[in-house]
Amino acid sequence: MTNIYTANIRTPLIDGSKTCSQINDDVCTPLEGRPTRLWFAGFLVSVSALLVGTILVIHQIWTGIGTWGLNKTVGWGFDITNFVFWVGIGHAGTLISAILFLFRQHWRTSVNRSAEAMTIFAVMCAGTFPIIHMGRPWLAYWVMPYPNYRGPLWINFRSPLLWDVFAISTYFIVSLTFWYIGLLPDLATVRDRAKSRIKKFIFSYVSLGWDGSNRTWSRYEVLYTLLAGLAAPLVFSVHTIVSFDFATSVIPGWHSTIFPPYFVCGAIFSGFAMVLTLMIIVRKVMRFEDYITIRHLEAMCKVTLLTSCIVGLAYATELFSAWYSANRYERFMVLNRIAGPYWFGFTVMILCNVVFPQLLWFKKIRTSPAVIFVIAIAINIGMWFERFVIIVTSLHRDFLQSSWAMYKPTYVEVGTLIGSFGLFFTCFFLFCRFLPMIAASEIKGIRKYGRKTEIH
Numbered sequence: 453m454t455n456i457y458t459a460n461i462r463t464p465l466i467d468g469s470k471t472c473s474q475i476n477d478d479v480c481t482p483l484e485g486r487p488t489r490l491w492f493a494g495f496l497v498s499v500s501a502l503l504v505g506t507i508l509v510i511h512q513i514w515t516g517i518g519t520w521g522l523n524k525t526v527g528w529g530f531d532i533t534n535f536v537f538w539v540g541i542g543h544a545g546t547l548i549s550a551i552l553f554l555f556r557q558h559w560r561t562s563v564n565r566s567a568e569a570m571t572i573f574a575v576m577c578a579g580t581f582p583i584i585h586m587g588r589p590w591l592a593y594w595v596m597p598y599p600n601y602r603g604p605l606w607i608n609f610r611s612p613l614l615w616d617v618f619a620i621s622t623y624f625i626v627s628l629t630f631w632y633i634g635l636l637p638d639l640a641t642v643r644d645r646a647k648s649r650i651k652k653f654i655f656s657y658v659s660l661g662w663d664g665s666n667r668t669w670s671r672y673e674v675l676y677t678l679l680a681g682l683a684a685p686l687v688f689s690v691h692t693i694v695s696f697d698f699a700t701s702v703i704p705g706w707h708s709t710i711f712p713p714y715f716v717c718g719a720i721f722s723g724f725a726m727v728l729t730l731m732i733i734v735r736k737v738m739r740f741e742d743y744i745t746i747r748h749l750e751a752m753c754k755v756t757l758l759t760s761c762i763v764g765l766a767y768a769t770e771l772f773s774a775w776y777s778a779n780r781y782e783r784f785m786v787l788n789r790i791a792g793p794y795w796f797g798f799t800v801m802i803l804c805n806v807v808f809p810q811l812l813w814f815k816k817i818r819t820s821p822a823v824i825f826v827i828a829i830a831i832n833i834g835m836w837f838e839r840f841v842i843i844v845t846s847l848h849r850d851f852l853q854s855s856w857a858m859y860k861p862t863y864v865e866v867g868t869l870i871g872s873f874g875l876f877f878t879c880f881f882l883f884c885r886f887l888p889m890i891a892a893s894e895i896k897g898i899r900k901y902g903r904k905t906e907i908h
Contacts, residue, residue: 468742479892498877505871508864519864525857526847530865531585533839538578544723545571550683559751561894562743568631573879575624577872612697619693630679637893691719704785705846714766721759725831732825746819753818760809789845797841804834
């Protein structure tokens, strides 16, 4: 007699028992009809913010950097704060795409496409700030080491600004290539479903002749794995280079060997918070609850909690190192951050980055999208203030007491920050409208993952 029983291997990653045809319909339908009113409203707000930022950037370039609130003591302000913030936002995309792919974490398949796009848009926002900070952005091409006719005048390879240029350009090119290669199967699906000739022509061109044969899939998987292996070290290298902007100086609060791992963990922390923010909105607006499930949100919450604990340990290590070093400048820097004129920034940083994320220890919190959304927003605010605290509080009280000064951002700097968010969300809204937000080809590969199976 044969016994038949059902074994539940693991919780399914995708709800609804979707077929391949249903997955194609769910992913491609938002690209084929008219945009919703909610999309138009969000796109209008983001374009308005982008327009405000563009006008103010033109104004500050035309008038000069004197439109900022910088002074002789504080030479870095909102500009570099925003740069480091946006570079950090872009880290989660590469982590979800490359590292989790190499470790065969199947839950990444529902969020990797949007996270990769977020990385590209965030790096675009970050790249604008060093160019503005140059003061003469029309000469930005001078930082590229190409054969020139300027005689012996070459770029200064010891300049942190140059390190940032190389880090951002490399990160952007590799991330863009990785994202585009992953899009190819879905671009071919959109091509096959297209009804207008123009749309079919465009997607036929960008899908690079994808035919879905076994040979094509085999080469695609090899290339995708190689690019993942190439992109994975960027998670650690890019923000390590950014941390060198500070760690190679002699300013108290910056000259620290903890900065490279501290910056990398902080970048992943803020990046996952931004991914959670966007995915919670997307799953509701685009009706992707079957694909971006509570299990996906919970997995990202666990990574966020881990990196929050590491960031909290880094804060404690900074405080301990300043006390244990017996260096009066380091001790004064710590006391100035905690109880000085910018105490509110330090308080917001600790509350948002260390205290609030501890709520994620509780499963009820990790499985509540509304609460997760609030915590993710708080983390993004806290991580911005972290960069502001690191930069400003170490500069406005330098070694010479006679040169102490306060820094207050002007409306131009605040408007530029708003414009960077406008650029980010404008690009993201366009991505939602014209390209598949979810990797349908990868979802099909794991749609039966965790289903109940009959065993004879």
